[in-house]
Amino acid sequence: MLEEFTGPDWLSEEVKTGTTIIAVEFDGGVVLGSDSRVSAGASVVNRVMNKLSLLHDKIYCALSGSAADAQTIAEIVNYQLDVHSVELGEDPLVRSAATLVKNISYKYKEELSAHLIVAGWDRRGGGQVFVTLNGLLSKQPFAVGGSGSSYIYGFVDAEFRKSMSRRESQEFVVNALTLAMSRDGSSGGVAYLVTIDETGTEEKCILGNELPKFFDQ
Amino acid sequence: MAATAAMGFPQHLSSFNDLVPEWTSREVSTGTTIMAVEFDGGVVMGADSRTTTGAYIANRVTDKLTPIHDQIFCCRSGSAADTQAIADAVTYQLGFHSIELDEPPLVQTAANLFKDMCYRYREELMAGIIVAGWDKRRGGQVYTVPVGGMLTRQPVSVGGSGSSYIYGYVDSNYRTGMSKEECLRFAAGALSLAMERDGSSGGVVRLAVISEQGVERQVILGNQLPKFSTL
Numbered sequence: 001m002l003e004e005f006t007g008p009d010w011l012s013e014e015v016k017t018g019t020t021i022i023a024v025e026f027d028g029g030v031v032l033g034s035d036s037r038v039s040a041g042a043s044v045v046n047r048v049m050n051k052l053s054l055l056h057d058k059i060y061c062a063l064s065g066s067a068a069d070a071q072t073i074a075e076i077v078n079y080q081l082d083v084h085s086v087e088l089g090e091d092p093l094v095r096s097a098a099t100l101v102k103n104i105s106y107k108y109k110e111e112l113s114a115h116l117i118v119a120g121w122d123r124r125g126g127g128q129v130f131v132t133l134n135g136l137l138s139k140q141p142f143a144v145g146g147s148g149s150s151y152i153y154g155f156v157d158a159e160f161r162k163s164m165s166r167r168e169s170q171e172f173v174v175n176a177l178t179l180a181m182s183r184d185g186s187s188g189g190v191a192y193l194v195t196i197d198e199t200g201t202e203e204k205c206i207l208g209n210e211l212p213k214f215f216d217q
Numbered sequence: 218m219a220a221t222a223a224m225g226f227p228q229h230l231s232s233f234n235d236l237v238p239e240w241t242s243r244e245v246s247t248g249t250t251i252m253a254v255e256f257d258g259g260v261v262m263g264a265d266s267r268t269t270t271g272a273y274i275a276n277r278v279t280d281k282l283t284p285i286h287d288q289i290f291c292c293r294s295g296s297a298a299d300t301q302a303i304a305d306a307v308t309y310q311l312g313f314h315s316i317e318l319d320e321p322p323l324v325q326t327a328a329n330l331f332k333d334m335c336y337r338y339r340e341e342l343m344a345g346i347i348v349a350g351w352d353k354r355r356g357g358q359v360y361t362v363p364v365g366g367m368l369t370r371q372p373v374s375v376g377g378s379g380s381s382y383i384y385g386y387v388d389s390n391y392r393t394g395m396s397k398e399e400c401l402r403f404a405a406g407a408l409s410l411a412m413e414r415d416g417s418s419g420g421v422v423r424l425a426v427i428s429e430q431g432v433e434r435q436v437i438l439g440n441q442l443p444k445f446s447t448l
């Protein structure tokens with residue numbers, strides 16, 4: 001039998017950040033969270049990827065969807081924001097960063113399949129979270145995205161309250177990520193957290209065995 | 218896992234016709250969110266009440282909690298026709314079995330009858346069913362028979378298109394050893410959250426409590442549903 005050897009499936013499958021991403025606004029800043037799994041079909045090609053990408057000192061974005069598309073958008077916007085902030089002479093607004101992401105997502109919406117959640121802190125509006133799915137731009141108190149987000153809509157709807165403290169927001173994000181990672185096959189690994197407020201940016205990584213435990217049947 | 222894909226996108230199996238609405242050519246599905254929880258002494262079952270044909274809500278007050286025997290009920294999700302036919306068949310088979318046995322049937326027996334039918338005809342059927350009830354041997358039990366015909370017993374089980382959205386809520390809020398009232402609040406909360414997010418679920422929340430004493434049913438109307446502060 002003549003068969004062409006094409007190699008393992010995952011070499012020809014598109015690389016996706018299956019993903020769970022979440023961003024929450026609290027009084028004085030934002031908390032972003034993501035899982036760390038990158039899958040190509042059934043294979044996990046990277047189990048420790050940090051999907052929280054820096055756009056500027058106090059503005060981060062969370063990546064989901066096609067890994068290549070999302071990373072490219074983040075890199076381009078990072079460059080555009082650098083130029084913009086130099087021209088402006090001061091730190092850019094979170095809304096500006098989100099608008100730049102939205103412009104790319106909307107213009108190339110047929111070719112791209114990535115969803116970025118933009119969140120950060122600026123002097124004018126404090127902590128803000130923006131959603132840029134499919135090229136829309138919407139400011140929200142919190143946002144979830146990625147394949148794992150479906151499983152935690154009920155949880156976040158029930159548990160979210162406006163004006164949580166920094167600590168409570170971080171716990172909320174970690175709990176949401178943990179629940180999604182345990183139900184979504186495309187999400188898993190470790191949890192990355194980024195907390196941004198007036199004083200600066202704090203990055204944290206929470207390993208699998210340190211994540212909270214929930215009911216597991 | 219979620220029994221049916223939410224019918225969000227037009228399938229375009231038949232051609233577009235201006236004279237009749239699109240939903241006349243769509244299959245009737247119980248889009249749905251269903252769940253059942255065991256507690257010490259019985260089970261609590263719950264479901265939404267929306268039946269859709271495409272984007273049209275064919276019935277906004279459906280009763281998806283179907284009696285199979287005196288103290289055994291099932292929650293239906295998936296194709297309305299398929300689940301009704303299966304439930305009717307199992308009700309007959311179980312009634313016959315119970316007469317031969319001369320005692321109330323076991324919940325496990327009912328669950329196995331569902332499983333046999335759903336597995337044998339798995340290619341033709343689209344049905345996700347949760348079987349729950351009370352019997353003297355094992356008390357309150359919940360068995361789930363998702364699409365494909367698997368059978369497993371779980372302390373808490375959710376199903377239907379809306380179930381995806383509440384896995385996180387259920388995982389974080391369920392504890393073993395809850396009382397009947399706690400289970401009722403838990404189920405009502407979970408169903409409300411799912412109905413809020415899933416377009417194929419909605420209407421009222423129907424609950425049923427099955428225990429040694431029998432069956433108590435209640436309905437929670439839209440304006441009485443628990444409120445969660447969201448966006």
